[in-house]
Amino acid sequence: MSLSTPAGMSRRHFLSHMATGSAMTLGATQFLSHLQANAAEVKRNQKACILVWLGGGAPTIDMWDLKPGSKNGGEFKPISTAGDLQISEHLPNIAKEMDSLSVVRAMSTREADHNRGSYFMHTAYVPNPTVVHPTFGSVVSYELGAKRKELEIPSFVSIGGGGMSPGFLGMSHAPFVVDARGNIQNANMDSVDPARLGNRLEMLATIENGFIGSNRGDIGQAHKDVYGKAVNLMTSQQMAAFKVDQEDAAVKQSYGGHQFGNMMLMARRLVETGVPFVEVRFPGGWDLHNDVFNTLKNQRLPMLDTGIAGLVRDLKARGMLDDTAIICMGEFGRTPRINANVGRDHWAASWSVMVGGAGLNGGVAVGETNQDGDRIVSESYLPGDLWATVSHALRIPLDTVHTSKRGRPMKLANGGQPIKDLIG
Amino acid sequence: MTTDQRNHLLSLLDAVFEETATADQIAQLEQLVIGNPEARSLYVRASSLHGMLYWDAAGAPGEQFAEESETAAPAVQKSVGTNQSVGRRRLTAGLAIAGSILALLLLALFMQPPPALQPNNSAAVVDNNSESVVEPVIDPVEIPGLSMPGIRTHVPQETPVVADVLPAPDIQLPQALLVDVIDKQLAQEWKANEIAANPRATDAEWVRRVYLDLAGRIPTVAEAEAFLSDKNTEKDTLLVKRLLSGNEAAANLANIWTNLLVGRMTRTPINRPALETYLTNQFAANRPWSETVTDLITAEGNGDDNGAANFLLAHLNNEAVPATAITARVLLGQQVQCSQCHRHPVVSEWDQDHFWTFNACFQQTRIVETTMIDQETGERTRIRELADEPGTKGSFYETLEGVVKVAYPGYDGQEISLEPETNRRAALAELLLGDEESDVARAFVNRIWAQFFGYGFTSSVDDMGPHSPVSHPKLLDELSKRFVSSDYNVQELVEAICLSEAYRLSSKVPETTDDAPEHGSLPLFSRVYVKPMSPEQMFQSLVVSSGASPSQIHSSMEMKSLREEWLGQFFRPDETEENSESCTFDGSLRQALSLMNGDLVQSVTSAESGTLLDDLASSNESDVTKIRKICMATLSRYPSDRELASLRQVLRSYVRQRTERNVPARLAVNEGLRDLYWAYLNSSEFGLVQ
Amino acid sequence: MTPKPLSTEFVQEFTRVQRPLYLYILAQIGSVTDAEEILQEANVDIVAKCDQFEPGTNFLAWARQIATFEILQWRQGKARDRLRFSDEFVSAIAHEAAEHSETSESERNALEHCLKKLRPSDRKLIQSRYQPGSSGKDLAEQLGRPANSVYQSLGRIRRMLLECIQRQLALRSDPT
Known part of the structure; x- marks a missing residue:
């Protein structure tokens, strides 16, 4: 499956996969909110x-x-x-x-x-x-x-x-x-089951919450930001x-x-x-x-x-x-x-x-x-x-x-x- | 004013002071100074310093004001009685300079001469009506605590030499254990900076730390549990000694130094594994570091037979500029490569000549390439060998003005014989290692320190020049000296660092602390700084966490090539002729993606037979026990109650979802455990040495 | 001119200001020997004008005025010297130099302290350099080192001293 090719899995297909997991708690909600926001059109003529x-x-x-x-x-x-x-x-x-x-x-x-x-x-x-x-x-x-x-x-x-x-x-x-x-190495979803990824992110979020409370500087927040971006990208x-x-x-x-x-x-x-x-x-x-x-x-x-x-x-x-x-x-x-x-x-x-x-x-x-x-x-x-x-x-x-x-x-x-x- | 402007101004001032300034330089100086208050102030201060040095030296021949005893100075300031002597001294100084002679004469004429003048200055004879002057003979003035046997020989020798009675430096403790030296000096600095050291790390934190730093990987579950349950009060020492004498520590050091010496992605065809093997053997046999450095610098022959030769085989390209720059940076802690084209922007002694005389030490050395044909198979192999051609060739370089100059071999002001038969590289090695104060030792100590503590004594371990402030100068000096006198004993140094109090501290960041090298200040080592894992540590830890035997990592060729391949995704050689490379294993998106979806993580989480997940899958233990085991296998600790409860909840809800879709419960649990293992591997904590 | 005895106060003040005055001149001239010459001229003037000094006022400020005049004269004499500082430059730094001369006492103490802190080899080098009649060039010849490398070492040592003095002064002015 590749989200980026027309032949690949469609957004709707992906969503239906997600919906099979009923518990859309913390980590997994990232998917949904993100996918909905996705609907916005890319604006034209932006500076670059x-x-x-x-x-x-x-x-x-x-x-x-x-x-x-x-x-x-x-x-x-x-x-x-x-x-x-x-x-x-x-x-x-x-x-x-x-x-x-x-x-x-x-x-x-x-x-x-x-x-x-x-x-x-x-x-x-x-x-x-x-x-x-x-x-x-x-x-x-x-x-x-x-x-x-x-x-x-x-x-x-x-x-x-x-x-x-x-x-x-x-x-x-x-x-x-x-x-x-x-x-882009390691970014395609071919071998990833969305439900499993949701579960994994859920568990990761649980572990990370504990870590952020352990006073190791701003590493935890940086980690969260980067993983958020990784999920968006994928x-x-x-x-x-x-x-x-x-x-x-x-x-x-x-x-x-x-x-x-x-x-x-x-x-x-x-x-x-x-x-x-x-x-x-x-x-x-x-x-x-x-x-x-x-x-x-x-x-x-x-x-x-x-x-x-x-x-x-x-x-x-x-x-x-x-x-x-x-x-x-x-x-x-x-x-x-x-x-x-x-x-x-x-x-x-x-x-x-x-x-x-x-x-x-x-x-x-x-x-x-x-x-x-x-x-x-x-x-x-x-x-x-x-x-x-x-x-x-x-x-x-x-x-x-x-x-x-x-x-x-x-x-x-x-x-x-x-x-x-x-x-x- | 920028640092550059400041340095530029100071170097222009040097030219003015040494009277070599050209009109153009003076114009530049004026331009910098006019209109910039900061530059004006700097100018006036520098000029004043120059003037004071001149005035005092010229004023009091034989007087070495630098050597005054510590006690003399405050006394001078406080007591009225000694004020007199200061005044007297100033006067003498003022009078002694040639320019003030006339004033002296006028004074002698017009006033009652100050008492100070009489005993020491024989009266000058003068004719009031003429300008002609008979030069007075001025004897050195004796001022208590100030008069010293100076550079001039006519100074009375019986004057006590204050320097001799100065108290000896207080770190003369040759008998003290190295670890005590470290503990004492760091504690002194904590006290001086009014900072409280962190509490000690838990055993679980420390055991993970020491395995990662020494063996280059996390401990296995068995190793961690054995340490945690050990009741021996000496268990720290025992563990450090055991790890240090094992092969993994040697392999880990060798790996780190191979990366430093030739990088991960060598563009030149060298036998990198042979270099790594050579280094592993050196570290395993605890050979003196000086021997290893000598081997690397003086190596001959081909890189297959002589692993040490691969260092120079990698770097003799581009007129041996990389060999010069990398030797200086890695082995001496000096960033000199920018001085190949112009004077170092900060350290003015590091000019082009400094770089190219060093470079000339490598100018007899060539790489000879031959092709061998196997008689039976007809297979061709290219062999590259280091060979020295006796000769007197220097290094040619162009100055910024386009003048071609030649530099002859030497290092730091010391020259190497130009006789054609002199082996310059051997002579260089001797120069570098001959002294009890050696840059090689300082650079090594600093680098090893940084390897364990996350920060060295200087803000960059590559750049220890005179411009780099040292956080603990006495400690660095003492450790370096002791390193030399122990005949460059690597294990002794590493052991002392690992058993130091500072290395035992927790890595928790206090709410407020002045000890924050992460934000640019010099480290105080009042806590252990969290380090990100190196890619090698990450690879090895991923493998070990899955249940594989650590001994495989360094013995199995398959594992080695897997490691090279995995590392390859993060490194790329730079587009320069200086043999450097860039790294994307830096906490960025690429690293995250690799840990989320990469082959390696997929394979360690695949629950193949013999892995931890496979064991768990077939065991009848409770979920809680399994979660605890996964946590221990990845983070070398057990989960907190809260962590455990939350994870259990997530696991259960996942299993419920799956069973509702008719997935057998057992299968669902195992999937969930794999996901949990994945989550731990992807956690912040897994990727850190803390 | 009728020679008349100078007051003890005058002599004390006169001797006290020699160093600051010299440094004040040097900042505007650049050459240690030229500055000496000017100081000499100024000293003659100062002694000659001794009765114009009002006891109780700032002697150094008064002496500086006289020195400033000597500097002016000397500069006029060298108007065509390419290596002379420009008028613009001198007027830009004169004020700073004057202010600075008021603090030369503590600076001098700091220097003493800082010289002690140098490595022995560095201290020896800088002392040899400032030995009467010596120059960086002579020193290089003596040591058999290239002049440039000796200049650089001297520059480095001066930089260390400069920074050390700055730190010392900051430390001492710290009220705590």
């Missing part, structure tokens, strides 16, 4: 953000901010785009959509270690041993996901990801990690959003027909279902200490190009682009200097992030680096500014403050300010 994560740190100097004529320029040429800026010749499809997308060319983020950089870019805070800051997907899940009662699947999905934490916002805002094909028809295989071949082809394209397509399906934040981890590393140009030209960029362009076109066609922010970055850029192995090393001092959608201005290059790309000659930006910009686009009030477990107030996006050239 898709983060395309280039793990390892992408050489943005070869992608978004080329330096022809400089010793650091590398092998690639810039090409004109539909927007008011040039990008790499190996991103021709994105170039056609650049009227909807912009590039911030003045990121200065200091952290050039993978873990620290990844933490900083995801949370807007530098790592601090005394507190774990929430990754921004968890912030959006907390702010927007919690209000979407009709949403039964997790409000923060990471496709192919892992490693980032919801911090003090709690495990119910943790990224739900799925693989590139949308397979019984939801919205699980279909993950089934990217159900899409027409032509649609898949329009996203490039490759793994990354399918991940982007899944992201679109999830956003359409109401998921407010989807992180797509690009399949393949960008930590290109060696042979950067061949790897980019032959492997990374063609995939990135068709995947992102496909998404933008599709969102546009479905009228979703004005509500969906897209942001494409990694933990840092790479050294303008080309090293002895024809690679580029870690570089956080001057690099670029691509951003667009959700009403943000398209076709703009914000900020500027010098001729060799190793210094910013305009105002520079921090990850907090980027996330403040996204927050603005998603209508999350900028004066939002979250409180850490220790009672420390934490400003949204670390108090960053929306990037002026991208809004209004």
Whole structure:
């Protein structure tokens, strides 16, 4: 049985199964109330953000901010785009959509270690041993996901990801990690008898009530939240959003027909279902200490190009682009200097992030680096500014403050300010 | 001001103080300071410190103010009589600096010289009408409790050396048992922080805890019940000793260290089981940790024959950056990988040179790959071997400015000979382990401590640099020293930790407590912190709870591969060249789904023959007894009366429903018990070490 | 100028303010030796103007005024020095430096305490560095260590001292 396929068990069938167990006490009532609430239609045009994560740190100097004529320029040429800026010749499809997308060319983020950089870019805070800051997907899940009662699947999905934490916002805002094909392990009801599951949850609730009374901190509550989400997920028809295989071949082809394209397509399906934040981890590393140009030209960029362009076109066609922010970055850029192995090393001092959608201005290059790309000659930006910009686009009030477990107030996006050239 | 800004400002100030600051750095400094009150204050304080150090050292040659006795300082503040001497000292200091000579001269001329000046300063000869000055000869001034034999040799040697009469540190207790050292020092800290330690844990809580931490699994029903009914007052000690000498403890430690050394999902083709076996043997024979570290760092040959070689075989990629970073992090407790590209953001000594000199120790080492063809079957196997090529190659790196530099092998300021025949890795191992104060020992002690207590002495056991505050510096020092002097005796250390009073305490969180490392403060260990089970502990506990014999876990190949497979769903290598991985076994939805519906839980709850559920199904005991047994098998305790009553009620109502639908009662009860077992496995409590 | 004997009170005050005055100047100048020179000039002035001081008022504040004038003069002389602090910077920190000089007594006591707390090797290093006539560079040569690594060690020790002093002062100002 699969709730998510038309051939599978219907909702009514499921309910009748449930009804056979007459005692619908605590644990099992969760099913019913949830199934009834399910009737609500998914609202259209809800705000969302898709983060395309280039793990390892992408050489943005070869992608978004080329330096022809400089010793650091590398092998690639810039090409004109539909927007008011040039990008790499190996991103021709994105170039056609650049009227909807912009590039911030003045990121200065200091952290050039993978873990620290990844933490900083995801949370807007530098790592601090005394507190774990929430990754921004968890912030959006907390702010927007919690209000979407009709949403039964997790409000923060990471496709192919892992490693980032919801911090003090709690495990119910943790990224739900799925693989590139949308397979969700252990979530289908095929081998589960609903009556038995009801009984099990009933017993579990009894045991948990005892545990919550045993003073072991907030573990019990977190456990309850997560199990509640798990039950929601298992019984939801919205699980279909993950089934990217159900899409027409032509649609898949329009996203490039490759793994990354399918991940982007899944992201679109999830956003359409109401998921407010989807992180797509690009399949393949960008930590290109060696042979950067061949790897980019032959492997990374063609995939990135068709995947992102496909998404933008599709969102546009479905009228979703004005509500969906897209942001494409990694933990840092790479050294303008080309090293002895024809690679580029870690570089956080001057690099670029691509951003667009959700009403943000398209076709703009914000900020500027010098001729060799190793210094910013305009105002520079921090990850907090980027996330403040996204927050603005998603209508999350900028004066939002979250409180850490220790009672420390934490400003949204670390108090960053929306990037002026991208809004209004 | 952010920490980064603060550190940046301080490093700019260092440049100013050392007179190496460029105009650009000064501009940066000004930019940071102007308009930021916090930065202004920091600047003024730092400048003041620099000035005071300069003033006092310059002012009083031979005076080591640092060595004043403890008693001298308060006396100076309180008594009027000694005020005089302070004033005198200041004056002398002020006068002695070259710049104040003129003032001295003027003073000498215009006023009655203060009495202090006369005995010690030979009068300067001066011509009032000219600017020319005869430099006065200034003898060191003797001030009680202050004058010390200094760096300068002309200071009278007979002055008493105050430092020599300082009381000896109060932890010189070489005879004390290690466990007493722990108990005493933790108790001192509780007292100093006015915090009451938790009451002791129940025997049931403690036995589960100690099995999980030492053997890596929950106790079986028989083991738990044997402990609970044992009346021997020494039963704690006996249990710890028995577990420590058993294979499971060695296998558990080996498992933990294999994960630390090469991760769960190695991308490089290594023989991970061989490394785990090597470590198991080392721990089982209680070989010194220093020997294991030396083996890991200096290993040669292929990973099949020499299990220790797999550590470096996994990490020599990417110019041996992972080998460098992981050795530093795992074996030395230092996070240096960010200094490969730039100076460490917090610890300024950890610059690129620090990283790359360490890295150069691995630059003679290569992986040699050969293909072996089996003569009979024609099967090809690839063999990867560690080999050293004598040579003088250093590590090349680029600074942020793009300057290529070369670093030669060394560690922490100590150099390793560049002679081509020097085995650098062996020399490195010697450097790391040669001292009685060794970072290897500190890192190990801290990590082992954290393994049992949930928190180490530093907020991260991977990151023990000078920037990391230590919760119990004396205790960490003492444990590390004792660890070295015991010849890195792992079992002795672990035993002391397990038998300490702190480890015996309850994990209940008091209503209010200042001891809350969960929220970022340094731990006081006044209670045991609840730890989530590691995936390995979870796997092994699931298996044991079902009634399987614990000895199977480490002996059966089938069980091992089942474990690898089960772990595989939670780990994924990162997209970097630094051989790291991400984990989703973190209390998230994925973990919950796996425990609710995963194959493993389905199989342990399937009541196959030989399992606990199978036994229960065929036994004629009462429901109550069965519920109690399931609770004991999973949580190592009996259910509370209330818990038992509620569960019985749920069970009965389920059975009633089923029998109404013509399911035989016996079958229905057994279904219900399986569901109960499932519920216990999915409970918060099962997944915790508390 | 007719030499006339200075009052004992003046001499005491004069000697008392040497250190705070020096630190006040140093904050605005940055170089220990230049600050010495300025202090010397200021001292000459202070003694010369001794009869302008009103007993019972804040001697340090009075001396600071004189020193401020000397700082100004010195800075004018070095107007083209690229390594000189900017006017904006000096005016930004002057107030803070003045305030701070009033507390240098307790700070000094805290420093003594904190030096004692250093590891012996660190203490030796920082003392050698501040030995008269020494510099970080000389020290590096003496020790045969790279200058940068010695600078870094010194920076680290200064940081520890700075934090320790801060803690000490906080502790002492704590009313309990």
